[in-house]
Each structure stands twice: as C-alpha cells, then as structure tokens.
Amino acid sequence: MSYIYKRTANYYETDMMGIVHHSNHIRYFEESRLAYMKSRGLDVLQMEKEGIIIPNVDAYAKYFVPVRFGETVDIEVSLTTFNGTKMEYTYTMRRENGEIAATGHTMHCFVKDTFRPISLKKSFPEYYEKLLGMLE
Amino acid sequence: MSYIYKRTANYYETDMMGIVHHSNHIRYFEESRLAYMKSRGLDVLQMEKEGIIIPNVDAYAKYFVPVRFGETVDIEVSLTTFNGTKMEYTYTMRRENGEIAATGHTMHCFVKDTFRPISLKKSFPEYYEKLLGMLE
C-alpha cells in the first residue's frame, strides 16, 4: 500500500539555478513519510512523547527533472521494509503531467532519548502491528 | 562593545532571484549573536543544559544590497539593551568593500523549558553580570 502526498514548491526552496534545491527533496520525503505514518496511526509527535525517537539511518534521492517554484508534485510513499528495528520508505515524486521528477528511499531506526535502540515489538507492540500492516 | 562575525554565503542559501534569500539574514544574525555570546562566556548550549531557553521576541532585517553566493560578509553584532529579563542585539552586515548589505535587530527573553520567564539576576547572577558587561 502507498500514500500520496501533495506538495507545492515554495519560492525560498529554489536556488540560483532557478529550481528547487536538491536538499529540499529530502525534506519533502520527510513530510510525505510523516503524513503517511500519521494517517496510519503513527503520530511521530505522540511517539516522541512516549520516548520513541526515529532518526534517519540513511537517505537517498535521484533527480530526473527539476521542480520549479509554484509547481505541485505528488509524492507516492510506501513502507518497503520493516523488521521491528529498522524500516525503509520508498518515494516517487511526480509532476502534474505524470512525469517522474525524483525517486528516493530512507532507512530509519527506533531509539530512546539517549539514542539507544528500542525493540518496537517488545516495548510498543501496537506500533509494531501498525507498521506491519503498512507493509501489506 | 561589538563583535565581528564573518560568513560566506552558501549556494543553497540563494533563491531564483540569484541572491541570498532574505530569511537567511535572520539566520546569519543568529550565528553572529551566538558566536558573540559564546566569546563572552555565554554558551547557549551550556545555558540550555542549565535550563535557560532564549527564544526570540522579535526579529527585524532591513536589506540594502543583495548578498550573492560565495560572497563573504562581516556581521557586526552588539548588545544594545539588557534589563535582566530581555535583551536586544543590533546587527550591521557589510560586504567586503565596506558597503552595508543589511541591518537588523532581535529581542530575546529568558525562559525555562516550560516557556515560563526566568529572572536572570536572581537565578543566574553570573550570566547576568556577563551580559551587563557586554553593554559597555
């Protein structure tokens, strides 16, 4: 299953090349991921309050076509891997004409405030089940 | 007394106008303020650990000449007001030829983690004295 997140590029996200700076795609990916998770009952704000921090293990973006100010893109995000300690999301960013602007993936782990790993299955079985459900 | 902070504009700080986006001047101001404070024994990282949060009450920037990628500006920062509960910094950003690129000022207060006000004089007299010293 996947989730579609719509995003319009802001002026301040462009650079002197006249296009959205490539670092912002990583931010758009995050927006889409957090929206997707929230839609499935995984509210990162709530999770942090419960002591679950979800840092990035890695992040990758591949750029096909520049995105320009004012343009609205669709980001299709899906959870592609989850094993209880790590999860990977995959992203496809499309322009309004369906053309792929960028793709990417990000890996995440679950840690406490002290950045020590958490076993989600053991400590937060409800979230564990929800993430499993997102794989289907 | 004042402090000079040098900053070179980054590519990703430009926008499609080909100049550093105006929101970044506010960030450069912050960099200069925190460097100045640190140079006077007020390390914000350490202060936060001690429970002192220093949010902005306001921020103002006036733009005279655009700053471009690769350009190095000098930011002269001084503490212009401090009364124990609030402090105001004033900034002058100059290009290498001495021309003024921007000016500004920011007001700050002192709060706890809960965003309740702190009396610096009463709770942290050492910091209070250091700030008074910066006014001279």
Next chain:
Amino acid sequence: MSYIYKRTANYYETDMMGIVHHSNHIRYFEESRLAYMKSRGLDVLQMEKEGIIIPNVDAYAKYFVPVRFGETVDIEVSLTTFNGTKMEYTYTMRRENGEIAATGHTMHCFVKDTFRPISLKKSFPEYYEKLLGMLE
C-alpha cells in the same frame, strides 16, 4: 481586504528548543504573500518572466506563542501600503484556538533583473491597478 493562508509546521522546521525556528515565520509570511498575490492575478513566477523582480526591503516578525511540529496555523495577510514603487504586507499568524502566535510586516520594491527600480504604474499598469485593488 485580506487573505487567509493555512500552513502546517514541518518537522525539519523545528529546532532543538522543540519549536518552529523563528526564521521560518519569515518564510511562512512569504508563502502567504505569494499565495495572496497569485489569488489576485499577481503571479510572481509570471511577473519574473516579464522582468519584474520583487525583493524584500525589510522584514519584521514578533513572536507571541511558539508554533510546534504538526500544528496548523492561519496566516492572515493584507496589503497595507502601496504607492507604485513600494508595497507593504502585514501578517497575523493564529493558532487553531484563535490565539495569535506571531505578527509581522514586510516591505517590497519592484526592480529589473539588474536590480534597478521599475515604475509599475508606467511599465506595468495592469499590475499597478491590481495592487491598488488589493488595498481596498
């Protein structure tokens, strides 16, 4: 007349204080201003293609209450001054409960690619009239 722009705070817009960094309010103001202008037939993307650049002359924000990740704010933006060579917008950012989170204003001028001033009335009378209409 004014325009309401809705904005949800992103995770990457927060800082270690746990709140939206104050420089981002300046960016939210820009988003609201450009959306308002576009809604009134002033599309900055189109205007730049016609050779009209609209840099900031100044920017001010006053912060009342922190904005947090996931929170949606309303930004009410209005054109408060316009004399053909400069224009000023005023902003009120409100939380969902109506509480004011921040206010601000920004002044802008109209220049060519070379950053030389343009008389909008003379060179682009249609845009001039639209801006006058926004004052009412």
Next chain:
Amino acid sequence: MSYIYKRTANYYETDMMGIVHHSNHIRYFEESRLAYMKSRGLDVLQMEKEGIIIPNVDAYAKYFVPVRFGETVDIEVSLTTFNGTKMEYTYTMRRENGEIAATGHTMHCFVKDTFRPISLKKSFPEYYEKLLGMLE
C-alpha cells in the same frame, strides 16, 4: 586526492530531536564540494556565468552518529568518478574525536541554462583537465 572542509553546526540546523536535521548533511556536502572545486580552479559562480550548470543527479547520506549544535565536523571530500559528462564526489564527515558521523556521495552532470547536456571535454577543455587532475 581529497580536501578537508571544516563546518560548525548552527542552532537553526538542529531539529526537535536535538540534533542536526539529516537534510543539512546534504547541504554540508555541497559546501565541501564547492569549496574543494574552487580550491582547484573550478569556481561554480564563474562556471555558471560561462553557461555551465551542474545539477545533482543523485545524493546519498548515511548517518552514523548525530551532529549537535556547536560541534565542528571535518568533511573529507574527493572526486571519485569523472568521465566528461558526469562526476561523483564521496564524503566522510568526522567529529573532532575522529569518529565518523556520516558518509555519502553525490553524482552531478553538466548542462546549459536550458538543462541540455554539455560535453565538458569539447566545450570547456580547461575545466575538463582540472577535473581529471582531481581524480589523481
């Protein structure tokens, strides 16, 4: 050969996790790459004036240890691939104690203002030779 770029993390680059947001590592990589290129006679500002635009084809970062506000990291950057139409840089970000905070790589191509590919060897042989020299 490689180049070392020093960078101190700014307050506004942190997020509510209390660490530098992962999108900023991509920006730090860019800073180090452009500084390295400039040190070898490849000034991107000058190159853009000559009509050479160098967008990202992809970008990858792997995060080992969080970077915190005020911390200074060394980014070691090297050109690892160059074939006249594409180039890849590899990055290792180290904390002051030598520990690796992050690694990454970015691929770039050379295009005109119109985003059409340029053969650097044919059109800009001097830059071509300089890049070949950076591989050694």
